[in-house]
Amino acid sequence: MTLSVIGAGAFGTALAISLAGRGPVCLWARSVEQAAAMNASRENAARLPGHTLPPSLTVTSEITVAAQNQTLLLAVPMQKLRDLLLDHGEMLRGKTLVACCKGIELSTGLGPIAVIADCLPEARSALLTGPSFAHDIAAGLPTALTLACADADLGKALQQALNTGNLRLYRSTDTIGAEQGGALKNVIAIACGAVIGAGLGESARAALMTRGYAEMQRMALALGAQPETLAGLSGFGDMALTCTSEGSRNYRLGLSLGRGVAFDPSVTVEGAATAHAVAAKARDMNLDLPITACVVGLLDGRLTLNAAMTALLTRPLKEE
Ligand SMILES: NC(=O)C1=CN([C@@H]2O[C@H](COP(=O)(O)OP(=O)(O)OC[C@H]3O[C@@H](n4cnc5c(N)ncnc54)[C@H](OP(=O)(O)O)[C@@H]3O)[C@@H](O)[C@H]2O)C=CC1
């Protein structure tokens, strides 16, 4: 399988570094300047400083070059995925597209696999998701991810092709469960960061993680996901990482909300748009997702953290 990574952000660069340990990999950066700088310095100073690009990794800003390979890993933010597919549809047609983003599209409520199907119905698609910080992957530290593909044979082939020395892949055919888990955990991570930032304590975070997981299940199972998928790397596993580490941008946004300080709006924080998308979807589906609703209220400045906590603590008492 010949491989390109489309998107030279932190995650795309980290994946390309790890995959280049197995053979040639092409990494596409949309900016000519960034590709030139990366080729000159053998580093992605803008998005993933401190990690050397191996010789088997080539960087290009020519999509025609990157699209010569058959399997393309799409490592752009969720809200940019459709633009990427529409901008380069001709080049991407007929390819195997592995989405590496975690989120729900705000304008449609769709996850990455559904957006690919919407834009390029004939593409063969899969999703790579799970607990893994870009800097850990790039540093060669051990990670385990889920490779979800509805086509079981293609999933097996991708699992073999994308497994590396420090990136162990488990496969699944449950693309709905994998995409919902990866998207929804970011919303819960914002909530967890907020309670820690506000000094509300570790017990409150554990409660939010547990009840947040119940919300993740409620939404994902209603959409047809398998419960085991939510309990796996793409759901529980990624929630555990993202809700407890300052390495996570979603968690750090939450910390800022809890502390009442500004957060750099240029940082990719998938959970912000996803919270709004999920809240809208929950309303349409008549699902109760109170933590997600509070995160939306915090993000929009409609709720204070105290008001959000009071709203959650005074809900009608119920069975677990
Ligand atoms: N960072 C991490 O640790 C992990 C990230 N992920 C997921 O990976 C996805 C990408 O995140 P990450 O790499 O961290 O984000 P970054 O903010 O580091 O990089 C985003 C990249 O997307 C590119 N991009 C943005 N819009 C477009 C577009 N319209 N067309 C082409 N390229 C575009 C940017 O290019 P430019 O620089 O030119 O703006 C940049 O290279 C997210 O969904 C995230 O959840 C998953 C696991 C771990």
Ligand SMILES: O=C(CO)COP(=O)(O)O
């Ligand atoms: O998804 C991630 C870890 O698995 C990365 O988290 P952030 O996007 O919050 O940084």
